[in-house]
Amino acid sequence: xxxxxxxxxxxxxxxxxxxxxxxxxxxxxxxxxxxxxxxxxxxxxxxxxxxxxxxxxxxxxxxx
Amino acid sequence: xxxxxxxxxxxxxxxxxxxxxxxxxxxxxxxxxxxxxxxxxxxxxxxxxxxxxxxxxxxxxxxxxxxxxxxxxxxxxxxxxxxxxxxxxxxxxxxxxxxxxxxxxxxxxxxxxxxxxxxxxxxxxxxxxxxxxxxxxxxxxxxxxxxxxxxxxxxxxxxxxxxxxxxxxxxxxxxxxxxxxxxxxxxxxxxxxxxxxxxxxxxxxxxxxxxxxxxxxxxxxxxxxxxxxxxxxxxxxxxxxxxxxxxxxxxxxxxxxxxxxxxxxxxxxxxxxxxxxxxxxxxxx
Numbered sequence: 001x002x003x004x005x006x007x008x009x010x011x012x013x014x015x016x017x018x019x020x021x022x023x024x025x026x027x028x029x030x031x032x033x034x035x036x037x038x039x040x041x042x043x044x045x046x047x048x049x050x051x052x053x054x055x056x057x058x059x060x061x062x063x064x
Numbered sequence: 065x066x067x068x069x070x071x072x073x074x075x076x077x078x079x080x081x082x083x084x085x086x087x088x089x090x091x092x093x094x095x096x097x098x099x100x101x102x103x104x105x106x107x108x109x110x111x112x113x114x115x116x117x118x119x120x121x122x123x124x125x126x127x128x129x130x131x132x133x134x135x136x137x138x139x140x141x142x143x144x145x146x147x148x149x150x151x152x153x154x155x156x157x158x159x160x161x162x163x164x165x166x167x168x169x170x171x172x173x174x175x176x177x178x179x180x181x182x183x184x185x186x187x188x189x190x191x192x193x194x195x196x197x198x199x200x201x202x203x204x205x206x207x208x209x210x211x212x213x214x215x216x217x218x219x220x221x222x223x224x225x226x227x228x229x230x231x232x233x234x235x236x237x238x239x240x241x242x243x244x245x246x247x248x249x250x251x252x253x254x255x256x257x258x259x260x261x262x263x264x265x266x267x268x269x270x271x272x273x274x275x276x277x278x279x280x281x282x283x284x285x286x287x288x289x290x291x292x293x294x295x296x297x298x299x300x301x302x303x304x305x306x307x308x309x310x311x312x313x314x315x316x317x318x319x320x321x322x323x324x325x326x327x328x329x330x331x332x333x334x335x336x337x338x339x340x341x342x343x344x345x346x347x348x349x
Contacts, residue, residue: 012216034332
């Protein structure tokens with residue numbers, strides 16, 4: 001019985017594992033990209049006002 | 065061999081269903097995810113309205129969620145893959161230990177997004193829109209996996225990959241709604257307009273959740289009725305129920321962990337966008 005259905009079971013688990021792994025990789029790569037972009041901007045001296053000593057708003061908002 | 069569920073010739077999955085407040089509207093609309101820590105009376109409900117506070121708390125919570133999810137999945141799927149064959153489904157019963165949690169999650173994630181949509185429209189919570197946007201792709205993946213694993217199970221058990229019965233069709237509609245929501249949350253430059261229209265779509269789409277849940281009761285479907293969430297209790301032995309529930313807990317924890325990570329990323333993305341605009345203005349000046 002097990003052998004009869006092995007391909008179905010393996011494909012169900014295999015596709016699930018690949019899809020979830022792909023989703024996790026996408027989520028983590030996206031997070032890393034945004035952290036990198038933020039660091040690059042801060043390295044240029046562009047910071048949120050709260051980081052620069054402000055209290056409520058961001059530098060970006062203040063710059064409007 | 066033992067028996068999976070209700071005594072119907074077709075075996076499938078049972079279905080069950082399984083983010084906060086009043087900060088300033090400008091905080092919701094702020095692409096920079098403004099800090100609001102100086103609000104007059106921070107309540108327990110509003111603590112998470114501060115994106116910076118949210119980043120701190122979620123950063124501490126994330127590793128525990130991922131760890132618990134992996135542990136639960138390891139236990140649940142090991143128990144599932146070693147479970148005895150069902151008297152009718154044979155070894156394909158093991159597919160149920162991924163298919164059913166995916167089905168539950170597909171509906172639970174839309175429910176989570178509906179609560180977040182209320183947060184956007186009613187409480188104008190600055191993180192509610194972030195929650196919806198972050199959850200949509202994860203929900204789409206789990207819904208797609210529900211459809212795919214169900215189809216793989218259906219081929220040997222029903223003799224067909226697909227049938228347009230009420231349960232399968234309503235879940236397919238849910239999948240299309242996820243895709244539409246993903247497009248909508250990424251289509252508009254103005255985050256506030258995008259947030260409101262997305263929230264409305266989510267709340268309107270929530271009507272599909274009870275339709276999915278009760279489709280097997282309201283219509284004559286090939287898909288079997290509920291086997292777990294029943295008035296008279298689960299219709300399956302512990303050998304199936306235990307791995308099913310442990311796997312479901314594992315996938316649910318995994319969803320919340322991924323959702324937290326995606327929310328944190330979205331907050332950073334909005335900060336990057338705001339700072340990029342600031343940099344552009346400085347360059348023009």
